[in-house]
Amino acid sequence: MTAEVPVVSARSRRKDEHLDAAMATRPPEDEPTTFDDVSFVHGALPSIGVDDVRLGQVMFARPLAHPLYVNAMTGGTERSRKVNADLAAVARDADLPIASGSMATIFRDADAAGSFEILRKVNPRGIVFANINANCTADQALYAVDLLAADALQVHVNAAQELGMDEGDRSFGEWRPNIESICRRLEIPVIVKEVGFGISWNSARVLIDLGVSAIDVSGRGGTNFARIERYRRGGMAGRGFLDDWGQSTPEALIEIRDLCETAGVVLLGSGGVRSSLDVVRCLRLGARAVGVSGAFLSLLLHEGADRLSEVIAEWKYEITALFALLNCSTVDDLRETEICVTGGLRERLLARGIPIPQQGTHRITTEVGRKIDGLETR
Numbered sequence: 001m002t003a004e005v006p007v008v009s010a011r012s013r014r015k016d017e018h019l020d021a022a023m024a025t026r027p028p029e030d031e032p033t034t035f036d037d038v039s040f041v042h043g044a045l046p047s048i049g050v051d052d053v054r055l056g057q058v059m060f061a062r063p064l065a066h067p068l069y070v071n072a073m074t075g076g077t078e079r080s081r082k083v084n085a086d087l088a089a090v091a092r093d094a095d096l097p098i099a100s101g102s103m104a105t106i107f108r109d110a111d112a113a114g115s116f117e118i119l120r121k122v123n124p125r126g127i128v129f130a131n132i133n134a135n136c137t138a139d140q141a142l143y144a145v146d147l148l149a150a151d152a153l154q155v156h157v158n159a160a161q162e163l164g165m166d167e168g169d170r171s172f173g174e175w176r177p178n179i180e181s182i183c184r185r186l187e188i189p190v191i192v193k194e195v196g197f198g199i200s201w202n203s204a205r206v207l208i209d210l211g212v213s214a215i216d217v218s219g220r221g222g223t224n225f226a227r228i229e230r231y232r233r234g235g236m237a238g239r240g241f242l243d244d245w246g247q248s249t250p251e252a253l254i255e256i257r258d259l260c261e262t263a264g265v266v267l268l269g270s271g272g273v274r275s276s277l278d279v280v281r282c283l284r285l286g287a288r289a290v291g292v293s294g295a296f297l298s299l300l301l302h303e304g305a306d307r308l309s310e311v312i313a314e315w316k317y318e319i320t321a322l323f324a325l326l327n328c329s330t331v332d333d334l335r336e337t338e339i340c341v342t343g344g345l346r347e348r349l350l351a352r353g354i355p356i357p358q359q360g361t362h363r364i365t366t367e368v369g370r371k372i373d374g375l376e377t378r
C-alpha cells in the first residue's frame with residue numbers, strides 16, 4: 001500500500017524554500033548598510049520626556065498604535081502555516097499589523113488557504129493585509145481579501161526576482177491593467193510593494209495614476225531575492241547579475257516622499273530594517289509606518305516567538321526613547337529634525353539629482369532668550 005503523500009504545488013514548495021534561503025543569504029548583522037549613511041544630530045537639551053511621545057496614528061481609517069508592522073512573508077504549506085500562526089500571535093500581542101505572504105498559490109491549490117486564514121483566526125481583531133502578485137485579477141484580489149477579512153491588500157511587484165528565478169515570469173504586460181482594475185474594484189486600500197529592490201519616482205508616478213492608496217518602497221539592503229533565487233539554484237559562487245540591483249530603502253523614501261505626500265498616497269518604508277533606529281530613520285525620511293520581514297523571521301526561526309516578542313517590546317521602548325531624545329512628540333514632529341546624509345547614499349542622491357533632505361528650520365534661542373525663527377540652515 002502506498003502511503004498518501006500530500007500534494008504540494010511547486011509554488012507552495014518554493015515558499016518553504018524561501019524561508020531557508022532567506023535565512024542562509026541574510027547579510028551579516030554587523031555589515032554597514034545605507035541606513036548608516038543617515039544620522040541624526042544630537043540635541044543635548046530635550047524638553048519633553050517619553051510620556052509625551054504619541055506614536056499612535058490613523059492609517060487607512062484604522063487606529064495604528066505603533067508605526068511598525070510585520071511585512072509579507074509566507075503561507076501555502078504546513079510549515080508556513082505554523083510560521084504564520086506564530087507571527088500572527090506575536091503581532092496580536094504587540095498590537096502590530098501583519099501582512100500575509102503571497103496568496104496566489106490558493107488559486108491553484110485550494111487546500112493551501114488554511115495556511116493564510118490562520119493569520120485572521122489567531123488575530124481576529126488586528127490589522128491584517130492580504131497579499132497577491134500583480135498577475136492576479138481583481139476577482140482573485142477580492143477572493144483573497146474576503147478570505148482574511150483583510151483591512152488592506154498588498155500587491156507585490158517583483159520583476160527582478162521573477163527574472164532571476166528559473167521558473168519565474170518573463171513578461172509583465174498585465175501588471176498595470178491588473179493593478180488599475182484591482183484599485184477600482186476594491187473598497188479597501190491597495191498597497192503596492194516591492195520585495196527588496198525599491199520603488200523609483202517614475203514607478204511611483206505610474207502607481208499613483210493607477211489609483212493605489214499606498215506605496216511600500218521595500219528597498220535593497222536586507223532580504224535579497226536575487227541572492228535567494230541563486231541560493232535555491234545552488235549557485236552562490238561569485239556574484240549574480242542582480243545581486244546589487246535596485247535602490248536602497250533610504251534612497252527610495254527620499255526620492256518619492258514629496259510625490260506621495262502631494263498625491264495623498266501613504267508612504268510605507270521597508271527593506272533592510274535592522275533596529276529601532278532604522279525604524280526612526282525611515283519615519284524621518286517620510287514613511288508613515290515601517291515594515292520588517294527578514295529580521296523578525298530570523299528571530300522567530302532561530303530564537304523563538306517569545307524572543308521575537310521581547311525584541312519588539314524593546315524596539316517599541318527604543319523608538320519612544322529616540323523620539324524623546326530628538327524632542328519629538330509625534331511622527332510629524334520628527335520630519336523637522338536635523339539629519340546628516342553622508343557616504344554612498346549622498347553620492348547616489350547627488351548623482352541622480354535628488355535633493356538631499358534639508359534639515360528643518362533651526363530654532364535658535366539666544367542668550368537673552370530672544371527666539372529667532374526661520375533661520376536658514378547651512
Ligand SMILES: Cc1cc2nc3c(=O)[nH]c(=O)nc-3n(C[C@H](O)[C@H](O)[C@H](O)COP(=O)(O)O)c2cc1C
Pocket residue numbers: 018019022071072073074100101102103131154155156193194195196218219221222223270271272273291292293294295297
Ligand atoms: C521568507 C520571505 C518571504 C517573502 N515572501 C513575500 C511574499 O510572498 N510577498 C511579498 O510581497 N513579499 C514577500 N517577501 C518580501 C518582504 O515582504 C519584504 O518586502 C522584503 O523581505 C524586504 O524586507 P526585509 O529586508 O525586512 O526582509 C518575503 C520576504 C521573506 C524574508
